[in-house]
Amino acid sequence: MDNSSDLHTPLYDLLREYGGRFVNFAGWQMPVQFTGIIAEHQAVRNAVGIFDVSHMGELLVEGPDAFKALDFVVTNSIGRMQDGKALYTLMCLPTGGIVDDIIIYREAADRYFICANASRKDVDFAHLRQATAKFRCKIFDCSNEYAQLALQGPKAAALLTKLSKLDVKSLSNFTFCDATVANIDSVRVARTGYTGEDGFELYCAPKDAVELFSAILKVGADYGLMLCGLGARDTLRLEMKYSLYGNDIDTECNPIEAGLEWAVKLNKGDFIGREALIVETQEKPKRKLIGFKMVGRGIPRHGYDINFNGEKVGVVTSGTHSPTLNVPIGIGYVPTSVAAIGTNIDIIIRDREVSAVIVETPFYQRAKHDYS
């Protein structure tokens, strides 16, 4: 176990008791797996899994200009958000480089709650403070006030219904509310996630985290609930081609080439990075983040070279064995000229060229279920 970091979530001791294998992630000791990544992955795809994601950052933007300030900082349009709505968006530099990808929750017109990547929370806070200095609003880092659990999978809604009087049917995708769950008041329940399955992210006070987690585990036995670690979280998100900050996106790439143009609203008015992103859109990106499946034998990993016709053209940003598809998959940047679906490329795996083919993404699409 790597003990070089000493940030622990409120669930650290409990998760160790449950056999979690811990690794350092963004300065936090986080469980990478319990039973095994494949079993945990499949539990989320077929039943339900629970993750401790308390390392994620929480920020608050509050004040009469909160809307204007936030709309100026993020790429997506928050103008259509209503109270109780959540939105995926990006924050960019004037160059178009991505500062972070975040989820914004609108509590009120003058109050927005933000979930940020653990590794970027401090950068986001500084960026937000600086970028919104001219507006009448304040930015708060409230990360210490929240623990966060992710309950994900087709049986997540049924499980949650057992623990709460919340009308789960009324909570549509990317909405949230504050509810009593497992007799714990003021749990923020958001129908969001990072796995491609139906599910919920639950924000609670750190002092309540063990009780909430334990209650979910107890009830979860009837639903095939498995404890899941960051390993399964990574394979699940990669099957969806959800970006991981630091791997697939960073300040050196922009949302257009990263395939996140759907979260950029160039017509909403001025925002940081808009001019650069207009140019990028008009001139077409020189490179694109593509998804590929291996044809030859081997597993692509972050940092491996991508070759086309014997020449290096790009780099793998994320790769793994896909437990659902049972083939190795990866994503990476290649020049737009070789980014077409069906293009044959090679991944350099330990000095060998191994065949791969560019495919449509997401790699996985969930079956239609009645999740109510």
Next chain:
Amino acid sequence: MTIPEEFKYTKEHEWLCSEQDHFVVGITAHAQEQLGDVVFVELPEVGSRVKQGESFGSVESVKAVNDLYAPVSGEVIEINEQLADNAALVNEDPYGKGWLIKVKRTDDHNEDGNLLSAADYKKLLDG
């Protein structure tokens, strides 16, 4: 943790078992547990030579790739073909169906000092 008494071990967590005129090589129960779900094993070709302490292939779990190091020098006379279709055998039965290669040894004496007995290997794990 299972550590068969009659096997020899390396510090890199391979095991070696004498069988007629050759040796069978695999990775230990400890190694497979640390790796997690093994999904791919890269092995040398039959007829190729391996050298003690040098990499002869790799084992990949969902999360990571690790080199495999030869416990002895020799010629690879057989590889475990079943791993191509079912690499999880390394997890399920590391000392049995999850074996990796069979080696006909070319050095009978000088390399033994680099191998660990079961007791020494256990000490290494207890560290």
